[in-house]
Amino acid sequence: VTAAAPAPLVGVDLGGTLVRAAVATGEASHAEPVRHPTPHAAPPDAVLDAIAAAVREATGAAAPAGVAIGIPGPLDPVAGVVHAAPNLHGWSELPVQRLLEQRLDCPVAIENDAHLAGFAEWVAGAGRGSRDMIFVTVSTGVGGGLVLDGELFSGFAGTAGELGHTIYQPDGPPCGQGHRGCLEGTASGTAIARRARELLAAGEASSLAGLPADKLDARAVADAAADGDALAISLYAEAGRALGLAIGGFVNMLSPEAVVVGGGLINAGELLFAPLRRALPEIAFAAPLARCRVVAAALGTDAGLVGAVAWAVRRFRARAGAPAPG
Amino acid sequence: VTAAAPAPLVGVDLGGTLVRAAVATGEASHAEPVRHPTPHAAPPDAVLDAIAAAVREATGAAAPAGVAIGIPGPLDPVAGVVHAAPNLHGWSELPVQRLLEQRLDCPVAIENDAHLAGFAEWVAGAGRGSRDMIFVTVSTGVGGGLVLDGELFSGFAGTAGELGHTIYQPDGPPCGQGHRGCLEGTASGTAIARRARELLAAGEASSLAGLPADKLDARAVADAAADGDALAISLYAEAGRALGLAIGGFVNMLSPEAVVVGGGLINAGELLFAPLRRALPEIAFAAPLARCRVVAAALGTDAGLVGAVAWAVRRFRARAGAPAPG
Numbered sequence: 001v002t003a004a005a006p007a008p009l010v011g012v013d014l015g016g017t018l019v020r021a022a023v024a025t026g027e028a029s030h031a032e033p034v035r036h037p038t039p040h041a042a043p044p045d046a047v048l049d050a051i052a053a054a055v056r057e058a059t060g061a062a063a064p065a066g067v068a069i070g071i072p073g074p075l076d077p078v079a080g081v082v083h084a085a086p087n088l089h090g091w092s093e094l095p096v097q098r099l100l101e102q103r104l105d106c107p108v109a110i111e112n113d114a115h116l117a118g119f120a121e122w123v124a125g126a127g128r129g130s131r132d133m134i135f136v137t138v139s140t141g142v143g144g145g146l147v148l149d150g151e152l153f154s155g156f157a158g159t160a161g162e163l164g165h166t167i168y169q170p171d172g173p174p175c176g177q178g179h180r181g182c183l184e185g186t187a188s189g190t191a192i193a194r195r196a197r198e199l200l201a202a203g204e205a206s207s208l209a210g211l212p213a214d215k216l217d218a219r220a221v222a223d224a225a226a227d228g229d230a231l232a233i234s235l236y237a238e239a240g241r242a243l244g245l246a247i248g249g250f251v252n253m254l255s256p257e258a259v260v261v262g263g264g265l266i267n268a269g270e271l272l273f274a275p276l277r278r279a280l281p282e283i284a285f286a287a288p289l290a291r292c293r294v295v296a297a298a299l300g301t302d303a304g305l306v307g308a309v310a311w312a313v314r315r316f317r318a319r320a321g322a323p324a325p326g
Numbered sequence: 327v328t329a330a331a332p333a334p335l336v337g338v339d340l341g342g343t344l345v346r347a348a349v350a351t352g353e354a355s356h357a358e359p360v361r362h363p364t365p366h367a368a369p370p371d372a373v374l375d376a377i378a379a380a381v382r383e384a385t386g387a388a389a390p391a392g393v394a395i396g397i398p399g400p401l402d403p404v405a406g407v408v409h410a411a412p413n414l415h416g417w418s419e420l421p422v423q424r425l426l427e428q429r430l431d432c433p434v435a436i437e438n439d440a441h442l443a444g445f446a447e448w449v450a451g452a453g454r455g456s457r458d459m460i461f462v463t464v465s466t467g468v469g470g471g472l473v474l475d476g477e478l479f480s481g482f483a484g485t486a487g488e489l490g491h492t493i494y495q496p497d498g499p500p501c502g503q504g505h506r507g508c509l510e511g512t513a514s515g516t517a518i519a520r521r522a523r524e525l526l527a528a529g530e531a532s533s534l535a536g537l538p539a540d541k542l543d544a545r546a547v548a549d550a551a552a553d554g555d556a557l558a559i560s561l562y563a564e565a566g567r568a569l570g571l572a573i574g575g576f577v578n579m580l581s582p583e584a585v586v587v588g589g590g591l592i593n594a595g596e597l598l599f600a601p602l603r604r605a606l607p608e609i610a611f612a613a614p615l616a617r618c619r620v621v622a623a624a625l626g627t628d629a630g631l632v633g634a635v636a637w638a639v640r641r642f643r644a645r646a647g648a649p650a651p652g
Contacts, residue, residue, distance in 0.1 A: 074613055083613045132482050146580075148474060155581025156458050157617040166575030167609060169495045170568070179570065179609050242496070245507065249492030253576075254472075254480025283493060283505050287400055287409045291483040 006321045007065035010055050011308030013113065014047075016087030016292050020305050021054035026027050028124035028310040034058045044090050044099075052103040064106045068314025070113035070308045071096065076158035077111050083159070086176075110314045111152070115161055117299075117308030118145025119152050121260045123310045125298035130257035134250055135297075136163050137263035138243065138272075141176045142184040148254070152299050152311070163250065164188065168242060187242040189218030189265055192235050199231060206231035221267040234270040243272070244279025247294060251280070255288040262297025332647045333391035336381050337634030339439065340373075340397050342366050342413030346631050347380035354450035354636040360384045370416050370425075378429040390432045392642025396439035396634045397422065402484035403437050409485070435641045437478070441487055442633030443625075444471025445478050447586045451624035451638045456583035461575055461623070462489050463589035464569065464598075467502045468510040474580070478637070489576065490514065494568055513568040515544030515591055518561050522547050525557060532557035548594040562597040569598070570605025575618060577606070581614040588623025 009024040015170025019038050022030035034057045039046040055067055073085035080097025100108045111119075118127075118135025127133040129148070135145040146153040154160050164184035165175060175182035185191055193216055200209055200216075207229045211220055216287060224232035247259050265272055273296065280289060299306055335350040345364050348356035360383045365372040376561075381393055391644035399411035406423025426434040444453075444461025453459040459473040468490025472479040480486050490510035491501060499517060511517055521541055526535055526542075533555045537546055550558035573585055591598055599622065606615060625632055 028327055074611060076613070089425035105372040109515075130482075144579075148479065149477075151475075153474070153613065155582075156579045156583040159611060159614045160579060160581040162611065165578040165609060165611065166492070167571040168493060177611075182575075182609065245493040245496055249508075250579075252488035252491040253486060253579075255483045255486040257482040264626065269441075283491060283508060285400060285485060285491065285503075287402070288481065288483040288485045 002114060002292050007319070008059045008062055009309070009312040009316055009320050010058055010064045010067045011305055011310070011312045012051055012055060012067060012069040013120075013304040014038065014051060014069055015039050015113075015304070019054045021051070021058040022305055022309055023058050024075065024309045024313050027313055028120060028306050030305065030309045031058070033248070033305060038088070041087050042089065043086070044094055047088060048096070048099050048103060051100060055104060062192050064104065065320040066107045066109070066312055067100070067104060067313060068109045068111065068116075068308050068312035069096070069100070070116040070304050070311075072113045074162070075110055075112055076238070077109065077154055078158055080108070080110055082110065088134055095219050107316060107319065109311060111154075111308075111311055112145070112159070112161065113304050113307075114143035115145035115152060116153065116306070116311055117262060117303035118147065118161070118260070120299055120303040120307030121262065121297050122147045122312055125260065125303065126203055126295045126305060127258045127260045132254060132258045133258045133260060134163070134247070134254060134255040135161075135262065136243070136247065137297075138188060138239075138261065138265040139263035139293075140307045142188050143152070143263075146254075156288075163246070166246065168246060183242060183246045187239045192218040192239055195235055195238070196231070196253040199235075204231050208232060219267075222271065225268065225271050233271060236268055237275040239265070240272040240275030241279045245283050247276070248280045248283035248289070251284040251288050253291050259292060259294045260297050262299075262303060266296050270321045331388070333645070334385045334388055335635070335638040335642055335646050336384055336390045336393045337631055337636070337638045338377055338381060338393060338395040339442075339630040339634050340364065340377060341439075341481075341630070342398065345376050345380045346372075347377070347384040348631055348635055350635045350639050351382050353639055354446060354632050356631065356635045357384070359631060364414070366414050368415065370414070370420055370514045372516070374412060374422070374425050374429060377426060381430055388600055390430065391646040392433045392435070392638055393426070393430060394435045394437065394442075394634050394638035394641060395422070396442040396630050397436055398439045400485045400488070401436055401438055402483055403435065406434070406436055407438065409453045418444055433641045433642060433645065435637060437480075437634075437637055438471070438485070438487065439478065439630050439633075440469035441471035441478060442637055443489070443588060443629035444473065444586070444633070446625055446629040446633030446636055447588065447623050448473045450632060451586065451629065452621045453584045453586045458580060458582040459584045459586060460489070460573075460580060461487075461586045461588065462569070462573065463623075464514060464565075464587065464591040465589035466515050468514050468589075472580075489572070492572065494572060509568060513565045513572070518544040518547050518565055520590075521561055521564070522557070530557050534558060544591060545593075548591075548597065551594065551597050559597060562594055563601040565591070566598040566601030567605045570602040571609050573602070574609035574615070577610040577614050582618055585618060585620045586623050587620070588625075588629060592622050648652050
């Protein structure tokens, strides 16, 4: 980076384990990312310092034109305040935007990490070219993001897109927030593992029966299902059907051009997607369903960082002192 | 109306019983409406002729600058095609916009009637001043409309806002479209009446037991509940709770500034709203719920016509040859 080069735009993906920071090289592409461990048990200042250090390392000390950060928790992107980040210590109503702008001396935008993963799929992944897109991410929990009329949609409080916390069955299993009956309580990796434990405890036959309790997760169930285990297959069928019924309702509600399903559970492929697709027409009207593609995400675990980079470009390209990269 | 007056903007509310047409006198106000019976059993041409006649009568033969029409069924407002209108004979993939533009010789906009009722509440009713608003209408069925970022949101196929056809309980009672488990299957007037019949047939004690079958509707249940009938109260409590859990999920999904609940069932007042409000925090996150008001609609049965008028003004005011009225 020389003095004549445009100021770098930086995307940061803040996870519970790693901080990743990368300089944009295009609308949704980036240089090799810097990775730092997240000091998740330390006070917020330590995490903010780690983010600032990762950004400085990524830019090679050039002053950035703008930084966008994906954060795992509900937040207000306009006020720049994180309401909560369950995997980080002491992050409660934290004014992250201001605290990082002080450290980095450049404009900072914060966004929910699932929103940015969805934005990445819209700019450069499976939702590319669509006008209205719903992103559903299914891993430990169920999250999401919305692109409506070609814009990332965050709603009035900035927290929109929490698709896992819509009603699926009243008095059903609790979600990760302790609410009973959310979609997440039935269709997440946590839910699959819990249901497997319940059924094994009830004496159901399965190749999973021999597994130590701490190995019995959604991935182990997916492996068993791929090997033909009937119980494991039925658990993915149940989660897929729940996702399909919920997504069918979202199609009725928003009539998107695309629904992109991402997160670790999609590695199960058709074990999840076949029952999901079968359930869609049980609830979705023919007209909006016919004009909507329901597809697997394309960017995998890169989506968070790609989304942060793309959001930095979208928000701050005018400040970078150069035409849009890429 | 003289030749010097600006050309009138006309809103039309097409119902299964009545066609109402009125000339705009302001952004969301109108002159005394013309009412014609809807020839609902006749072929589409007869209904379209009745609409055109009502418009002409409303304008006193002045050529309108534009006409907006609310139609009870799923439709594509961009293509101008009605997919279906269950209460009208032969309305299937009908190019209503073109057929009416031929009759009226002016631009016509078609929209779903619940969308327009929601738009009316946003312009002039309980959602006034909000940026993002969800309208839920609860009567025979459950419908809705969305205003997002200050615009009526219709989605890619034009059919967005079908909030009654989101999943509420898998394998639950069927909705009016025969889908099992929709919100409408639990929280509509039809659902309340069906549940009352089931419980009475099972021998539950209630003042409703003496009622002839054809009088046992949601209004009769509301009357009994107002008189203290425990079964009737519990039926409204169940519907209110279902609406609250569903709306709580919508708040998580879209983080609106307002949720406006309209339709005939809101005449039950606190019998419906108290359990509805109690259910909200069971599923909605604190941050978006704190910034969202959940309130009863203000415009009653006028909302459809007011919305059509307001939509005519919004869409066609520039063609009216005068500054925006009002």
